[in-house]
Amino acid sequence: MLAEENEKMTRTGPGTPAGNWMRRYWQPVALTEELDGPRPVAAVKILGEDLVLFRNDDGSLGLIERRCAHRGADLSLGRLEDGGLRCYFHGWLFDGSGACLETPAEPAGSKLASRVRLTAYPVRECNGIVWGYLGPGEQPNLPALDCFLAPEEYTFAFKGFLDCNWLQALEVGIDPAHASYLHRFEEDDDPSDAYGRQFRNVSLGTDLPMTKILRDYGRPEILNTRTDYGQRIVALRRIDGDGYDGSATHVRITHQVFPHGITIPLSSSMAITQWHVPVDDTSCYWYAMFTSLTEPVDREKMRAQRLEGITLPDYKPVRNRANQYMFDPAEQKTSTYTGVGHDINVHDQMAVEGQGHIHDRTREHLSRSDRAIVTYRRMLLAAIDAVAAGKNPDLLLKDTADVESRGPIPLDGIGPTGQWESYWTDAVELLRKSSPWAQNSAAARATGPAGVRSAPAEPDDELLPPYPGTPN
Ligand code: FES
Ligand SMILES: [Fe+2]
Secondary structure: OOHHHHHHHHOOOOOOHHHHHHOOOOEEEEEHHHHOOOOOEEEEEEOOEEEEEEEOOOOOEEEEEOEOOOOOOEHHHOEEEOOEEEOOOOOOEEOOOOEEEEOOOOOOOOOHHHHOEOOEOOEEEEOOEEEEOOOOOOOOOOOOOHHHHOOHHHEEEEEEEEOOOHHHHHHHHHOHHHHHOOOOEOOOOOHHHOOOOOOOOEOEOOOOEHHHHHHHOOOOEEEEEEOOOEEEEEEEEEEOOOOOOOOEEEEEEEEEEOOOEEEEEOOOOEEEEEEEEEEEOOEEEEEEEEEEOOOOOOHHHHHHHHHOOEEOOOOEEOOOHHHHHHOOHHHHHHOEOOOOOOOHHHHHHHHHHOOOOOOOOOOOOOOHHHHHHHHHHHHHHHHHHHHHOOOOOOOOOOOOOOOOOOOOOOEEEEEEOOOHHHHHHHHHHHHHHOOOOOOOOHHHHHOOOOOOOOOOOOOHHHOOOOOOOOOO
């Protein structure tokens, strides 16, 4: 990968090519719970822009520049009153559209306020997350994905800070091989305590714990396919130990969703759609939307589990770069691959932060297991170039109105070897039938649960370096 390509993909501030591309999509700017306190105001930094989010008495939301238009005081500490945020310095009042409503220190009759305006962005709230549209032109719809279409009680949202560039945070999520190493546990848990936790349950249709499958089968066959939302990624582990004769295969299907999301299974009936949103070029937040097909989510339990590992109000991990993730060499020798505990979010965090604040992709040696990453980078560079050429990126996903749902539906289970596609389709059909809210979602069924059935896998010879543009 050329240094210029790495720059192009990773820099997302105002006016940058990737920043212009990313601004064509709705971005998660805060959890709804961040506005739950007595003073619903949150400082927000996203895509290198300093903003402030607030909720007025009438429930309406505003997302405006953080610096006052007068002489730049910090509006996130302003007075929330009179339908907007009032600067604590000289009392100027701004509403959610960025309009200046009052300049009380000016002479009576002054028209100054009418000439002053702050940048403001449209906001929407959906399933526990406040979304902002920081781009030009008309705002798209939220995409037709299960995580947006599910009734709120079937969802739960949470977030966490990562001290590195957004792209490496995303890339760990489309790398199916790492789970056999980074997330390896030497002992299997009691699956009855698995609710709300990744990789701790048995795989759908067997009594084999996920931890054991990942540990024992470390060379998955990986197939990735382009779809209308990004990619479908299939990891196959043929089971030929523990009394199995190879006629069964562990199938794990995950998805990459544009611009910077993934959808992965948490359990047999719950999916995680996780977005990786730049704060600036060297840090980001992951925002996870947990979506249950079959029953309302126990949010209190899931929130309590996740609060154990982070500190509020900024959702920064307790284990972090500064304390070396509380690394324990004895644990690394005996029970986990990493030595940093059992929370897989911490494992991923250590892996991606370990690559540096902005991973230098000119020095890596990509392998066959990186195929979905290679495809994503190709799609990403093409989308950035499309926007730079004045076009819309193909993968805008702005059609909530005309597509019932694309899912995309992930899966983790064991099916007949060589038949993952029909196994997946049947399993998903069954799952959707048992869902009170998604059972009539005909679009997702008719086209196959991830939109595209029998789409060709990315060919092998396309996948390994050199990239287009690499000299040699
Ligand atoms: S700096 Fe905000 S009112 Fe003066
Ligand atoms: Fe991971």
